[in-house]
Amino acid sequence: MKVHVIYAHPLTDSFNAALHELAVRSLKQAGHEVDDLDLYRENFNPVLSAEDREIYHDPAINQKHVANYVRRLQTAEALVLCHPVWNFGWPAILKGYFDRVFLPDVSFKLIDGVLSPGFSNIRRISTITTYGSPRHRAFILGDPPRKNGTRFLRAVMNRRVKVDYLALYNMNNTTLAARDRFMGRVRDTMLSY
Ligand SMILES: Cc1cc2nc3c(=O)[nH]c(=O)nc-3n(C[C@H](O)[C@H](O)[C@H](O)COP(=O)(O)O)c2cc1C
Numbered sequence: 001m002k003v004h005v006i007y008a009h010p011l012t013d014s015f016n017a018a019l020h021e022l023a024v025r026s027l028k029q030a031g032h033e034v035d036d037l038d039l040y041r042e043n044f045n046p047v048l049s050a051e052d053r054e055i056y057h058d059p060a061i062n063q064k065h066v067a068n069y070v071r072r073l074q075t076a077e078a079l080v081l082c083h084p085v086w087n088f089g090w091p092a093i094l095k096g097y098f099d100r101v102f103l104p105d106v107s108f109k110l111i112d113g114v115l116s117p118g119f120s121n122i123r124r125i126s127t128i129t130t131y132g133s134p135r136h137r138a139f140i141l142g143d144p145p146r147k148n149g150t151r152f153l154r155a156v157m158n159r160r161v162k163v164d165y166l167a168l169y170n171m172n173n174t175t176l177a178a179r180d181r182f183m184g185r186v187r188d189t190m191l192s193y
Contacts, residue, residue, distance in 0.1 A: 001032045001033070001077045001078055001124075001193060002032070002033045002035065002075060002076050002077050002078070003027050003032045003033065003034050003035070003076065003077070003078045003079070003080060003193065004035045004037065004072055004073060004076035004078070004079050004080070005020070005023060005024055005027070005034055005035070005036045005037065005079075005080045005081075005082065006037045006039065006079070006080070006081050006082070006094070006097065007020045007036070007037065007038045007039065007081075007082045007083070008039045008040065008081075008082070008083040008084075008090070008091045008093050008094040008097075009040065009082075009083065009084060009091070010040045014084075015130060015171070015179065016082060016083065016084050016130060018183070019082055019128050019130075019183070019186055020038075020082045020128075022183055022186055022187055022190075023080055023082055023128055023186060023190050024036055026186070026187045026190035026191050027080070027190045027193060029191065030190065030191045030192075030193055032078075032193055035072055035075075035076065037069075037072065039093045039094060039097060040093060044093055044096070044097060045096070045100075046092055046093045046094075046095065046096020046097060046099070046100065047096060048096065048099045048100055051065075052065060052100060056103065056104065057104055059103075059104060059105035059106075062103045062104065062105070062106075063103060063106065065100070066100050066101050066103075069097070069100075069101045070101060070103070070106050073101065073106075073119060073122070074106075074119070074121060075121070076121065076122055077121060077122065077123055077124070078122060078123065078124040078125065078126075078193060079119075079122050079124075079125045079126075079153075079157075080125070080126045080127075080128065080190070081094070081125075081126070081127045081128065081129070081149065082127075082128040082129070083127075083128075083129055084129065084130050084131075085129055085130065085131045085132070085138075085145045088138070088141055088143075088144050088145060089144055089145055089148070090145065090148065102156065105118070106118050107119060107156040108155075108156055117155065117156045117157055117158070117159065118156055119156055119157045119158070120157070120158045120159070121158070122157040122158055122161060123157070123158045123160065123161055123162065124161060124162045124163075124164075124193065125149075125153050125154070125157060125161060125162075125163050125164070126163075126164040126165075126166060126189060126190075127145075127149035127150075127153075127164070127165050127166065127167070128166045128186055129145065129149070129165075129166070129167050129168075130167070130168045130169075130171050131145075131167060131168070131169045131170070131171060132170075132171050132172045133169065133170065133172070134169050134170040134173075135167075135169040135170070138169065146165055146167065149163075149165050150163050150165050164189055166182070166185055166186055166189060168182040
């Protein structure tokens with residue numbers, strides 16, 4: 001399977017860096033082809049410019065600045081996101097990736113007023129993520145990153161897509177044992193691809 005991994009964390013010695021490394025290694029170990037996109041390392045520009053916004057609704061030209069990122073998604077069979085939760089959402093660089101790459105006629109098609117998913121090639125998605133806060137606090141706020149990583153992404157993928165949301169909450173009070181258990185979950189999920 002061709003798996004597109006999208007990773008967003010600025011520090012190479014962070015826990016997320018270790019999760020990213022583990023995910024890529026486990027997917028390769030399971031025999032998959034990994035197309036690994038490290039947004040910080042690639043210096044991805046997350047800002048939707050005035051020109052990007054002007055051409056956003058025109059499928060003939062809207063991919064012009066991001067065609068390579070679109071192609072990487074369109075040739076993937078699975079998608080793995082790895083990122084921390086910042087301000088109960090995706091880090092800005094990842095949010096900007098979605099703003100700029102998930103375009104009309106790319107992530108969704110609108111034909112005669114009917115919306116359909118654009119990435120029918122993607123049959124499995126996993127999010128690997130960490131929160132500072134405990135789960136109950138995220139729950140009270142509606143846990144927007146969980147909804148984005150599950151419901152929103154599901155809506156633009158293959159109708160039968162399998163979705164995993166692997167989240168380690170309460171990183172502000174975490175223990176080595178909890179982090180080890182979580183890494184085991186991540187490894188097992190990647191090996192199950
Ligand atoms: C800019 C910033 C914003 C954050 N906002 C949140 C937040 O809204 N909710 C939360 O649970 N944790 C928040 N955190 C805590 C991070 O989620 C936590 O530090 C991270 O998951 C730990 O992973 P790391 O060691 O790989 O960075 C924030 C951290 C930073 C740096």
